[in-house]
Amino acid sequence: FFKTKSCLEAACLAGAETEDEGRGASWLRQRVAELVADDEQLRNQLQDLPDDYLTGFTPESVARHLQLHRKHAGRLQQRVLLFPEARRGYWSLLMLSKDRAGLLAKLCGVLAIHNFSVLAAQIFTWPDGTVVDVLDVQPIAELKFDEQNWQALEEDLNKAVNYRFDVGLKLHGKKQGFGLGPKRKIQQLQLKVVLDNESSRKYTIIEVYGADAPGALYQLTQTLSDFGLDIHRAKIATEVEQLIDIFYVLQRDGSKLVDPEQQEMVRTTLLKIIGMDEIE
Template structure:
């Protein structure tokens, strides 16, 4: 941020870097490179937009050492092998210490949801719970149910099965706090087995009125790579942003038997750039061409829906 100087220069640098990599060849721009560049861009842009002070993001053992300043040794030893390097490099030591406190607290309940208002219509949401199949789709669906538009998200799964997710959401009606309260209530009912997303959508008439025909201004594009990670299939989805699109994408992934371990969700103007690190239900990469071609087709269809969204019950 110090070297770039301002947000305008940062955007121009991002575009220049993108163009430079793409100019090398059609296969040079990969989901992995996009994730790295997008993460750097978003972290730096947040600094300019929020007027904050630059914080160093440490990696691996450096962060663990930093955490020892605020957490007892016995807690550090309990979690130091469970926190992925990608997660450790995404947050400050103070944020990670608080996340660990949240993780220890969910022993008493189903999940913890916290949020802080950033603008009248924007909030940062932190969610902590235990991993389960289809979780990301249930979260995104619950936000869609409350008419919350997800602008950005970081999805992290720890080695011990704890999920720590951060969402940046907006609600143009300036009623975001009430909608977040409703989101939390709905998600608790869904994860607790008291209701299903399908039932809640059916009961809420407003949420059932989905635009019949969507004509995107930005063409949808799906890239699937098995070369950039030894353990995960990487799926990159770009296309037109609209309310509920992340729910539709994550539901499609879940319905196709994909388990999402890490995700980076971004919105640039009216365009989404979402990257998912996935495995099949056996914990393996999805490498068969027939399966990846079918998955690509299903995801692309999310941008050209000709009928109302069908919500499948994923409480299985």
């Protein structure tokens, strides 16, 4: 979380494609190669991984992602797999899957349904179409890590991606349960949406600043999917109930979002979403 927060404050997300990142990725690639030195297949796959993905994780984490991907390659063609870990003060969820339209929205929605708050997230798609998402979460209820039904969470996510679980309807039914107490006024809360086609050569970058509220991530990511935008990278952070989301998106044909009219429609719709939960 603090790494993501520092990166956001330094505006490094908008300038991801830099020479410094390239040098850092080269060093990290060498470290990962040492960890998988006895496995030629993983070393070859490592060479294709994007620089921004490599700089987002430790060498040990990248090596683990590669090993899990190969171990479960067959299942990943059919299912979304979750690998939870208990960390100090939060839980980390690694999600591996083949890329699917609206995948991130469904993941965020299912997490909200299961009473999780997302503290931070790193979302990547490998060149072979493998999605590697790592989300830092906290349970809204007072549950211990081993009390959480992780199998049920994974099953609901797989039902959702296969259109056998209506995430939107389930979230609507939980709205009353989310509002368990009076909302506190948040000082200096930012509510804005920025579309940027200059900072990245490849992607349209959409920055969203709003109030952190249950289901907000689902609404935002589902809206982008509804507009025909695929999320290839994302950085999500929450600080004192301020939600900061940065999405790297492309249209379904692989092009940037450049049409001014559609840009305004996306911006206006996202503003309505984050404005709905604005604290009075």
